Amino acid sequence: MNFLSDPRWAEALGHLPDYLGNHVRVSITALALGLLVSLPLAIIARHRPVLRGALLGLASIVQTVPGLALLALFYPLLLALAALSLSWFGTGFSAFGFLPAVLALALYSMLPVLRNTITGLQGVEPAILEASQGVGMTPRQSLFSVELPLALPVMMAGIRTAAVWVIGTATLSTPIGQTSLGNYIFAGLQTQNWVFVLFGCLAAAVLALAVDQLLALIESGLRHRSRLRTALGGIGIAALVAATLVPAAIRAQGGYIVGAKTFTEQYVLSALIAQRLDAASLPATTREGLGSSVIFEALAANDIDVYVDYSGTLWANQFQRTDIRPREVLLAELKTLLAKRNITLLGELGFENAYALVMPRRRAEQLGIRSIADLASRAPTMSIAGDYEFFSRPEWTALRKAYGLSFRGQRQMQPDFMYAAVASGEVDVIAGYTSDGLIAKYDLVALTDNRRAIPPYDAIMLLAPKRADDDRLRKALAPLLGRIDIATMREANLRASGNDATSSPAAEAQWLWEKVRKK
């Protein structure tokens, strides 16, 4: 099929009003907030060397924090503040999505604006400052009619840098729940949809360039005292904001929001849930690519309505339990624990997505390895790869303790790349997921865990506190409970991660539903 006639371009285009609208909204708000704080600070600090040093130092430190980490840090910070506000003033606020993204991005925009404003103001010749005093200007008049106009080119260069940074970094706000052009990139990476990745990158780049050029137009207008250019630039920015806000405003608010974490299976399941709700005339949208703990807290705070999690993940991560329990006991206890936070455990989907140690079938047979216990003696000569969280999770500790595992080396990888890595011999063993379709695709085998070091990971559907008594929702979701077996889920996952035009999560969700309804 021709690359350009790939139907995924059309699908990507369909998401554009939503993704772009949210991206522009969060970027412009962050930039405006950043300017509102930075400009007065720079003006105050320009004659105060100590304050100036402190501000620039602080802004530089912020700049060295990777964008993703800065965004991620704001989520728990706001969560704590929201809880505090709730207990002190009786009203909380949502620590999910927009607010943490705006704050983190605003902070990120400060350095270029502060630095260039201070540099620009300091670059005004002393003779000119004397002249402004000499003709009888107040300090304020001197600032606004002489110093700022003369510093403007340097200041605008800083503002333009900040705008480009903010627009680029905003793509990373997807995992904390802010829809952005990053949704294309995160979803595309997970489902090997390179059309989406490319589309997201292009859209972000075009947006950044457009804003940069509009700001350049305003700058040239201000510099040459051309009202026309200033107005055109201003209208351009305003039009951009308006154009992206309109579709978002028109779209019905108050529908159900289905959450999804950052891997293929979650994209398919959230699409399936959204389709089922739509079919039951319950308008639903998905919020994808959310971090593992972000999504749980978002549900607890009613920011999303429903999502699929895994019993072992909640057990170990959210409730900090390290003891291993039999499947039924764990589920029952989990239900009680969740109920204490007013979260409804609606039921299991029917399959388990556990961590498993996975290696190529042929190699395992050659070495006579069938279980993790068999692997233990060979481990010192082998290397292992896992996802970004595996090696810091309790399961890894439990595995090493139970089997005395010790590998030659360990590496962290993007989950979808691990399977190819182990199949090609790049690494010897990976910590994969039992429901992953790639196990079958690459002819890999999951080693048995006889000592039950890894807890059960039943896929379970969770409802937000405010949806606890929503019978229409429960009824719409009921057909999915207990109906998805591991083989079906694996096949759906495999199909969805295929690098071809028909493998979108939505299409696979449709396929999955066809399978499930027949049961």
Added chain:
Amino acid sequence: MPAAPLIAYKNVAKTFDSGRVVAVDGVSLDVAEGEFLAIVGGSGSGKTTLLRLANRLIEADSGTIAVEGEDVSSVDPILLRRRIGYVFQSGGLFPHLTVAGNVGITPKLLGTPPTEISARVDELLDLVRLDRSQYRDRLPHELSGGQRQRVGVARALAAKPRIVLMDEPFGALDPLTRDALSDDFRELHRKLGLTTVMITHDMTEAILLADRIAVMRGGRLLAQGTPKELSESGDAYVGELLRTPRRQAERLGALLPREISA
């Protein structure tokens, strides 16, 4: 009994760097209405500080300065500066404003209506002999040094001040431009009845332009008076300063033929 002086310094002192540098050391000096006074001295003599004390660009440590009979320390410095013209070394024009914008700045600060400012700008450009249609909308960087200084003078006169302070206004200009400009300013001084205080390090310029000369050295006022009065001063430094122009004049007289055809 002469009229009260328009500017009166009385025992004025100013130090910088918390007392380490003495810029002005107990100076008393009167400038009469309509007078053209030149303050002459080398760099570091305190002449610029003395000038700036008059419109409070610099605040005195001790002593009093009276302008038009009022003690300047009791006057709002902003309002004081708006009613005293100030010509900066090499113009001090605002690079982002046109000639008209620069000339009209003080009237604008005083809240003069735009049409009145516009008319005043034209009047001033005529006064400093710049073609209004040609220069009105130019930016400072599009002007020659002499033209810039003419704009500087026009700006200083814009709010119709009685007093004009000039900080080495013609120092950076070529001799012909300098000659033309100083003649023109001397004429303006007379025509508008200004009281002018000009700083210069060039005794020849001071003698040719000013009614009276004050000589500064190391923050002190060494001597003051008409060129004739100064020549009778017993001070060695003042004598040295006066000898230079005379020597130059004599050598020029000997070297140049009497008549130079135009």
